[in-house]
Amino acid sequence: MADYVQRKNHFNIGLIARIMGILILLNGIFMFTCLPFSFYFGDGDWWALTEAGLITVLSGGLIMFYGERKGYKKEIKKKDGYIIVSLGWTVMAFFGSLPYLFSLENPSLTNAYFETISGYSTTGASILTDIESVGKGILFWRSLTQWIGGMGIIVLAVAVLPFLGIGGMQLFVAEAPGISPDKLQPRIKETAKRLWWVYAGLTGIETILLMTGGMNFYDAINHALTTMATGGFSTYNDSAASMSPYIQYILIVFMILAGTNFTLNYFLFKRMFKAIWTNEEFRYYAGIIISASLAIGGVVAFSSDLTIEKSFRDALFQVVSIITTTGYVSADYTAWAPFATMIIFVLMFCGGMAGSTAGGVKIVRHIILFKNSFIELKRQLHPTAIIPVRFNKKAIKEGITFNVLAFIMAYLLIFGLGILVMSALGVDLMTSLGAVATSLGNIGPGIGTVGPVDNFAHLPDAAKWILSFLMLLGRLELFTVMIIFTPYFWSRF
Amino acid sequence: MADYVQRKNHFNIGLIARIMGILILLNGIFMFTCLPFSFYFGDGDWWALTEAGLITVLSGGLIMFYGERKGYKKEIKKKDGYIIVSLGWTVMAFFGSLPYLFSLENPSLTNAYFETISGYSTTGASILTDIESVGKGILFWRSLTQWIGGMGIIVLAVAVLPFLGIGGMQLFVAEAPGISPDKLQPRIKETAKRLWWVYAGLTGIETILLMTGGMNFYDAINHALTTMATGGFSTYNDSAASMSPYIQYILIVFMILAGTNFTLNYFLFKRMFKAIWTNEEFRYYAGIIISASLAIGGVVAFSSDLTIEKSFRDALFQVVSIITTTGYVSADYTAWAPFATMIIFVLMFCGGMAGSTAGGVKIVRHIILFKNSFIELKRQLHPTAIIPVRFNKKAIKEGITFNVLAFIMAYLLIFGLGILVMSALGVDLMTSLGAVATSLGNIGPGIGTVGPVDNFAHLPDAAKWILSFLMLLGRLELFTVMIIFTPYFWSRF
Ligand SMILES: [K+]
Ligand SMILES: [K+]
Structure with a gap:
């Protein structure tokens, strides 16, 4: 019990403030990296970005200073963890919306916040109706919010979520070298840093490869930032539709990498191919991509007059x-045949691998769900037998299976x-089906009037706030946020 | 282990044949009860019904005789149970479609089988485009298939499914007097009979009450049969739309009773009101009906020019x-405002109480799902604590909670x-959403082109067969059928 009981000083306010302050401060510093683009393209937004950056850096500094002054214990308790993660994302998004508020014509707080949380949550749903008319500095900030969000997700996945006991995240972590799923250890910092290097390295490589396909540096770095974050913001109004096949294939490869557990991407750099291929979740991930693409490709080739390759x-x-x-x-x-559209809609509930920057339910949870369903039928015939679910050749604790089922139900x-x-x-x-599925899954485009060639601008304000909340909920694996709304979270035990 | 291992004589073929034979025989006898209506209304279908009845009675007798000749052990094993239930429903529906095949103009086996399985499964989805043009004898058979299906469900719910270990059914059975959820006992026969009397009694009372509202005897008994079975076949093309408010209120009351655990209906006859009101599932059942009706009624009253009462x-x-x-x-x-239609669509996944003739997921499972989700959040904060789900003030075994979650996921x-x-x-x-939801939930009308004022005639044949299978799957609580498709069901252990 000792690890969560905090009688006096219920929350470690000082530490929470300090970490939040640092997060905000870092975001402010990132805002300044947009200035070179703003100046180079002469978009006139340099002052908006500077103003936003200054306010953010100063606010972050003040909050950090408040935390230092108040004093804190170094140890992070579970409850503090939930607060830091949920509040961190929410507050960051308020500061992150300043560049939009200061630069766009007729910005509303609703629209600016929606666009920002859509960025940090790596969702990519947009209220911008004409992306290409927005200043290059601001658009770079837009891409950057996703890249920052992706960095956050990696540290969440390897360090924070397993520590907070979020369903299934313990599973892949046990796979990561040098990580114990039970405690927040100093060594986890090392792992997170290593994975961040992989993340940054892949972003760099993608930028260069996109430029070899004829893309200019600005568009290349923007797309690389939003690919690796599985964010999906593009600098083009028609997203990837007018890109050359070569560039589309590069995006495909890097999207696949971004949806792969970053520990496996690290193995890729280390040329440990066997460890990748024997990973059960990776095999399903590859299998689903291949079979769904073949099924849809067949339908599209058959039902349209596109070439086979293009289909x-x-x-x-x-x-x-x-x-x-x-x-x-x-x-x-x-616009495809209903069957093809249906497969895409079903895939919205799939998600990438755990430990990647992808959102959604995640493949590992589906694996456990399916295996458990089959085993449940077996249990029905043999009610006294104890048959555990196995993943990556190891038996899974019943509590984790339970948690995974509860997650999917939630x-x-x-x-x-x-x-x-x-x-x-x-x-x-x-539109409701599409907007909710795509927001909760941090995908971006939906169906109905928020389909792939539409945007979210026309939705009522209340809907935008709800979708913003759903993006946050989905990105933080539901339970991290939901638990804050329970009475026992606020009780002293 | 002893209760399911059958080394030699893997299945008890003799007993299976005997029970199937009896079931078919009884159905044939029921067909003859349609003759008086056929003669009275002079619809010209008496020979079709007689032919169908004779074939069915003879076939049933032969199969029964084969079972007797082959010999059998009296004890029913679990695996035999799954076979009897799944095969019984499937084969009954083939014989039950004979009256349609022999009487309708241009009947196809697909349509006849769809209509019959829709009857026995108490779904009520129909391929008939003009119900009022069909002979009265045949229409009575149509209603009767639902009533027979309802009888089957009651015995399944109190006796068979708990014995087969189908998720959550053990829970309500523990509530029924004189029932042990562990073994198929002789006393269960008594319970089943008692509940059948309640079922038949309520059917009789409803017939009389409908006649007091001005309905003729034929229409009254048809609607009573299909109300108590929660089947929903009507003898009118426009179902209940043109009925008087008085008659609609009678239908409402009896639909509610039909969706109530029949043990509680038995308590009603015994005037044990407290036992009804303290039942947790009943309270939620009542609560959902009241709140959903108020919400939808408000929307309809507000968004249409109907009177408040009518809304x-x-x-x-x-x-x-x-x-x-x-x-x-x-x-x-x-045709209602989207919000009202949405609530109806969500309710399609709700279902009535366990132990009633209602289909769907059933309310008890939702209760356990919700409680477990909340508890899961608690478990996250207190990972070492063991917190069971409580239902009707008793702690539920973890295996049952697991099974319920697996059921809902399946x-x-x-x-x-x-x-x-x-x-x-x-x-x-x-249409896919509507047709699948309504078939799997044994409801009847869907959304899209199989909405409340449409029928299923226009769907492709393959779709009709798939929906027929889904009706069966839903009616038999999924696992009963699914288990037959697993390899270990056919292994010797
Ligand atoms: K996205
Ligand atoms: K029905």
Whole structure:
């Protein structure tokens, strides 16, 4: 019991403030990296970015200073962890929306916040109706919010979520070298740093490769930032639709990498190919991508007059874009035959690998769900036998299986509740289905009037706030946020 | 282990044949009860019914005789149970479709089988485009298939499913007097008989009450048969839409009773009101009906020019019709404001109480799902504490909670797979959603082109067979059927 009981000083306010302050400060510093682009392209937004950066850096500094002054214990308790993660993302997004508020014509707080949380959560749903008319400095900030969000996700996945006991995240962590799922250890810092280098390295390599395909440096770095974060913000109005096949294939490869557990990407750098290929989750990940692409490619080739190559490329691109929850658009999948559109919609509930920057349910959870369902049938015939679910050749503790099932149920409950609330706001059924699925899964494009060639600008303000909350909920693996709304979280035990 | 291991004589073929024979025989006898109506109304179908009845009685007798000749052990093993239940329903539906095949113009086996399995499964989805043009004898058979199906469900719920270990059914059975959930006992026969009397008694009372509202005897008994079975076949083309408010209120009351655990209905006859009101599942059942009706009634009253009474009556009628999975239609809910339609769609996944004739997921499972989700959040903070789910003030064994979660997941997986297959057959997304949800939940009307004022005639044949299978799957609580498709069911252990 000792690890969560905190009688006096219920929350470690000093430490929470200090960490939040540092997060805000770092975001402010990132804002200044947009200035070179703003000056180079002469978009006139340099002052907006400077103002936003100064306010953010100063606020972050003050909050950090307040935390230092107040004093704190160095040890992070579980409850503090939930607060830091949920509040951190929420508050960061308020500061992150300043560049939009200071630069866009007629910005509303709702729209600016929606765009920012869509960035930090790596969702990529946008209220911008004409992306290419926005200043290059601001657009770089937009891409950067996703890249920062992706960095946050990596540290969450390797260090924070397993420590907070979020379903299934313990599983892949046990795979990562030098990580104990039970305690927040100093060695985890090393692991997080190593994975950040992988993340930054892949972003650099992708930028260069995109430039070899003829993309200019600005567009290349923006797309690299949002690919690796599985964010999906593009600097083009039509996303990936007008890109050359070569560039589309590069995006496909890097989306796949971004949806892969970053520990496996580290193995890739280390040329430990066997460790990648024997990973059970990776095999399913590859298997789903291949089979869904073949099925959709066949349907598209058969039902349209596109070439075979273009049909299968579009299919592969969209399958990868949706399963990794990136959300780039090379083709309007809602215009495909219903069966192909349906597969894409189902894939919205799939998600990439745990430990990647992808959102959604994650493949490992589906594996456990399916295995447990089959085993449940077996248990029915042999009620006294104890048959554990096995993953990566190891038996999984029943508590984890339980947690994974509860996670998936919570995901679907929130999905159902979400579409109920959206329809209460007068949004039609198809759009509700699409908007909620894509926000909760941090994907980006949906179906209905928020399809791949639409945007979210026309939704009522209340809907935008709800979707913003769903993006946060999805990105933080639900339970991290939900637990804060329970009475026992606020009780002293 | 002793209760399921059968080394030699893997299945008890003799006993299976005997029980199947009896079931078919009884169905044949029921067919003859349609003759008086056929003669009275002079619909010209008496020979079709007689032919069908004779074939069915003779076939049943032969199969029974084969079973007797082959010899059998009296003891029913679990695996035999799954076979009897699944095969019984499937084969009964083939014989039950004979009256349609012999009487309808241009009957196809697909359509006849669809209509019959829709009857026995108490779904009520229909391929008939003009119900009132069908002979009265045949229509009575149509209603009777639902009533027979309802009888089957009651015995399944109190005796068979708990014995087969189907998720959550053990829970309500523990509530039924004189029932042990562990063994198939002789006393269960008594309980089943008692509940059948309640079922038949309520059918009789409803017939009389409907006649006091001005309905003729024929229509009254047909509607009583299909109300108590939560079947929903009507003898009118427009279902309940043109009925008087008085008659609609009678239907509402009896639909609610039909969706109530029949043990509670037995308590009602015994005037044990406290035992009803303290039942946790009943309270939620009542609570959902009231709150959903108020919400929808408000929306309809506000967004249409109907009177307040009519708005709330329509809302109450459709909420009760959908939650009890009866499927009568008093108003086209797909024409309501999106929010109201959405609530109806969500209710399709709710279902009535366990131990009633209602289909769907059942309320008890939702209660356990929700409670477990909340407790899971608690477990996250207190990972070492053991916190069981409580239902009706008792702690529930973890195995049952597990089974309930697996059931709900299987339900949703089959739902997802169902819409995928439907769209592969070229059915549009809305219709797929509606048809699969309504078939799996044994409800009747859906959304899209199988909405409350449409029928299923226009669907492709393959879709009809798939929906027929889904009706069976839903009616038999999924696992009963699914287990037969697993390899270990056919292994010797
Ligand atoms: K995304
Ligand atoms: K029904």
